[in-house]
Amino acid sequence: MSTPDADYSGYPPPRPYMSVEELLAAKNTQPIRSLDDLAADTFESDEELEEFLAFTYAERRRDVA
Template structure:
């Protein structure tokens, strides 16, 4: 009797393919009903937001000159 050949390809075994509906159900997701569902309090103040935006703008344009 021969033993089954071991898979030494270095790749993980493929996962079963799930539909979008199955993936969403597994994560218990809900549809977005309004823009309020997307709000987040990321910055504590308008000043903190302005500092972040200024930093991001400067970093994006740093090497452009």
């Protein structure tokens, strides 16, 4: 018995080779001109940021002992 996926190897088909410049042009990216380009309002308050940092530091130290 044959299935429609009989020829499927489990790997995605190979993509055509593209240079970094071609990939950047295809996504219409622009160079970073200042730190303001990287700014994001991820946290709604200073308290939320502090909670995140406390959690992150605790997780980093968790397996050290």
